[in-house]
Amino acid sequence: MVQSSVLGFPRIGANRELKKTTEAYWQGKVSVEELFKVGKEIREHNWKLQKQAGVDVIASNDFSFYDQVLDLSLLFNAIPERYAKYNLSPIDTFFAMGRGLQKKATETEAAVDVTALEMVKWFDSNYHYVRPTFSHSTQFKLNGQKPVDEFLEAKALGIQTRPVLVGPLSYLTLGKADKDSLDLEPLSLLEKLLPVYAEILKKLADAGATSVQLDEPVLVLDLDEKTQAAFKTAYDFLASQSGLPAITLATYFGTVVPNLGAIKDLPVAGFHFDFARNPEQLDEVASILNDNQTLSVGVVDGRNIWKNDFAKSSAIVQKAIEKVGKDRVVVATSSSLLHTPVDLESEKKLNPEIKDWFSFATQKLAEVAVIAKNVSGEDVSAELEANAKSVSTRASSNITNNEAVQKRVQSIDEKMSRRLSPFPERLAVQEKAFKLPLFPTTTIGSFPQTKDIRINRNKFVKGTITAEEYEKFINAEIETVIRFQEEIGIDILVHGEPERNDMVQYFGEQIDGYTFTTNGWVQSYGSRYVRPPIIVGDLSRPKPMSVKESVYAQSITTKPCKGMLTGPVTCLRWSFPRDDVDQKTQALQLALALRDEVNDLDAAGIKIIQVDEPALREGLPLRAGQDRSDYLKWAAESFRIATSGVGNETQIHSHFCYSDLDPNHIKALDADVVSIEYSKKDDPKYISEFLDYPNHIGLGLFDIHSPRIPSTEEFKAKIEKILESYPAEKFWVNPDCGLKTRGWAETKESLTHMVEAAKFFREKYGAKK
Structure with a gap:
């Protein structure tokens, strides 16, 4: 019988138990023992759930209190x-x-x-990992035995698991040199690292693990010859060690074909590949297997929420069986299910027709098991019939199609994606209009989302307060934010976004073509979870979405107050997109909806409008080539369509964070001012990459994901360092992201110090431009 496998399960808990307990621990409200107890309960629940669903190969060590890559840094003593x-x-x-x-x-x-440490996106997902950071003094050794302990926990429950770790090549390649060792090439540490991998694998074997999963997702990237050759070095070494478990090398999020030479003839028990993303790679990857290696066929999508098409997936698996034999094929999720919500059954308010199209992590367990049974010859005709009906109903539903939206996309012309004048001409008009000092200060948009805000939003949603009462509350919150910014001397204000639950969900709730979940939480990083909206049909904006709050904020201050929007690519990438329409089309539909909103803000007197695109880099295809060129073209086009319907005097801002950015990608957007996460960047070369960027830029000066408060002197030191190479007349002063996750006390102190530092440099350089 063909076995089924799940590469990892969401670790947040069915009711976000991990978030609640972790944050309580940080606040000193629960003990470390209580923290560990909740973690153990989540792991036990996940393992039992998978066992009951009929999954044969269940992962362990897929749990983390923050990030699985950071777990490995702690385990291997890569601690600066x-x-x-x-x-x-x-x-x-x-x-x-x-x-x-x-x-x-x-x-x-x-x-x-x-x-x-620096935090960046996990490949092209919205999950953030903590980047391993190495120096010449890094000494790898085992700190504890987390993978062993969690394997033994499952074993005590009568569940044999397959421990999963990020593989040695991915761990080093995804890391970086520390600021005191910038000449260090992380891959040079492989020889020192491998014995520690062997040591933890031997401990797992001694505990009873017969197989392990080593994730090497870097195999879907463009790898140089040195890195490709290092795979043989690493896996030959592990194979030479006696008493280690059998290794399944797993990769996902793309095709491995360009790097097949790196893994051909590796001494491993088997491979896992992502056929949900790239089914066309089957023939070539099957050709490199020897007569004993297994092929794990990832056909159940670990990155989206659409119900699997059993007929299509079974055909792919059947083809794999024809290539290598039934006894060597495993049916699997394409990747860990970390990127999907936990359980569709918790959704009680979804339209039943639409709900029938979805499959969350818990439902995907059954999908894997059914496909494995089907290709094994078991009778699952009832499941196949129900699945075929769901797939057919979705394809023919009138919910998905809007002819007027489709025609509007077809009418887009080049003029719609071009500002009236080039940036230098716009800048001259804007400088005259706004009369900003050197080092203008602003924030990215959101201010703390307090408990009081969440309570009142919940009351409004439940109908226990009226729209008028809620609007009065929101206006009071906006005024608090405006007065604070005026008090400390911020130059370009924001309204603080108290009315917004999430930067994508808030707009998605007002755009036709979206649907929403109640409990569809997905981990973004640490204790930060999001509920991605789901795009189910063609997208359009029936009425203004943010104008009322922006106009109110501007009416109570004489300083410019930014209108705040989320860009089309980010709305797309931070949603679960349709899989029946290409992403370019969805982005252009969103661009047109946002164009209407930008134009309405402009007409209402909001002359600085920020359209954030933090997911721009995330959407970039993982490999260089035509797909990447095409993406960059339509991603930039969609932003410009959204923002180019205004006059020269209207200043367009955008924001980007937590990615390895390329100035050329940002330049193509033609925003007047951009702000970029910079607080965790240690490499001085990063600034030099932006020296030729023609428009204005703010390099984020403090980490809004951390509770620590930088001093005024710390801000001064950072700005001084930036100004060694970056021109003062183009530099804005701001945090590295929005402040919604921070408390008011730390927000006030941090921003006050930031403004004090900006004022210091104004005096030093001259107050006016």
């Missing part, structure tokens, strides 16, 4: 000295690396003040 010197407990060192830590000295404990 700035964290190690405080002698914190392992879990507190782990959290300090992930989110920073700032504690005042007490009678019994020394002060702690350390920033977080």
